[in-house]
Amino acid sequence: MRTPDPRITLVIPVLNEARNLEVVLPTLPPVHQVIVVDGHSADDSVEVARRCLPEADIVPQTRKGKGNALACGFERVTGDIVVMVDADGSAAPEEIPAFVETLVAGADFAKGTRFAAGGGSDDITLLRRAGNAVLSGLTNLLLRTRFTDLCYGYNAFWADAIPALGLPSSAGTEPRWGDGFEVETLINCRIALAGLKIAEVPSFERDRIYGTSNLDTFRDGLRVLRVIFRESVRSRRNRRRGEAAVSGLDRVVGS
Template sequence: MDDHAAALLDFEPRFATVAVIIPAMNEARNLPYVAERMPEVDEIIVVDGHSTDDTVEVARTLWPEALVLTQTRSGKGNALACGFAHATADIIVMIDADGSTDPAEIPDFVDALLCGADLAKGSRFSQGGASDDITFFRRWGNRGLNWLVNRIFDAEYQDLCYGYNAFWRTNLPVLDLPDVHAKTPQWGDGFEVETVINVRMIRAGKKIREVGSHERCRIHGRSNLNAVSDGMRVLRTINHERKLHRSTRR
């Protein structure tokens, strides 16, 4: 039994309730693995991205008490924002539905928050972190974007482009994510949401702690990630946040 599997047996969130947000689109074959590794938490919210497979039915079978809802637009950012809007627990954890982010690591993220962090930021490049999936091209792209954010915002991130994060729900106003009820696509609806969260937490002066995390390969299906187009969206996001940062400091 590995250390994280052992932690599942005696993990009980103390002093705070925990909600896990799982955006999922056509992940019916991967959700059983996610459920198997999930510790006892207070809320599970599965946000379906208009799946054409049995994602919704599988989610309801695996987690009968979970809230399963359909996102209002498209994109990972909108799915997360929809989940955040329905969460009532003290701590919000965001993970992927494809098996790449290990739910058994949730206690590590919760511990970081209970020890004083505002954002527990998953990192594949911190102590205890690793990746079975990242390519050479994506690694160097991430490194460049990471350097840029650290330089502009005086941050110390080691892994900007990784979506396994946890934060106190009271920090949701800081994130200022797009209105989930807007009818048209919004900036922040896509993969750039992770950069938005990381940068706005830094801009607000919040305490960040990176948590070593082991990224696995997707179990079934194909990733929706496109290294070039999504990298450009992240770059545009950094530039947008840089302008906001300058205007607020005047």
């Protein structure tokens, strides 16, 4: 339910992030629900989450990949607003109120951006920045959007928008399209194609605290590119169906 005083759910995908969770979880603001989705970590991520935040919901992934982790988490949401938070310390918890305020003010989807006044990054490389700019521009051209930071995953949205995402069900163990890092672009595209109101929120990306990222610039960049073209085709197909339906209705009315 959309209310001026929404209940907030944080969804945190985790894969071998025990050391980072020890730092991140104690800094989270008080919220209605924290969902930690564990990708069968080989370290003691689950034990650390239970110790640092006993009230957190610990959800095991059914398959591999960030997309599957988010899908598993979204299915357990009980709050009014969902905030996607990375476990590596790159997402600043103090920015959560800005995302919530943007949604309460009328947006359906609060899109974090590192490339607006007040935003920035300690982590992004020149190669990733250039790739992000190309992918954002292509998406804006094909889907008629205005993203400035397509590939940034710190986002929030009203929970009633979850069906519009059309993410693969968590059921089953066979890999599904949308299970990987491409999920963030998939979410952005689906929100836009559903006609929901998107508002960008300046965000500063911090360096990962410990460990190395699972992101592969070229492999995951190609997966993002595939999402963009797939969703562009889907958009044109839906538009043609809508035009055909209107044309058919006009003929019926005019007969």
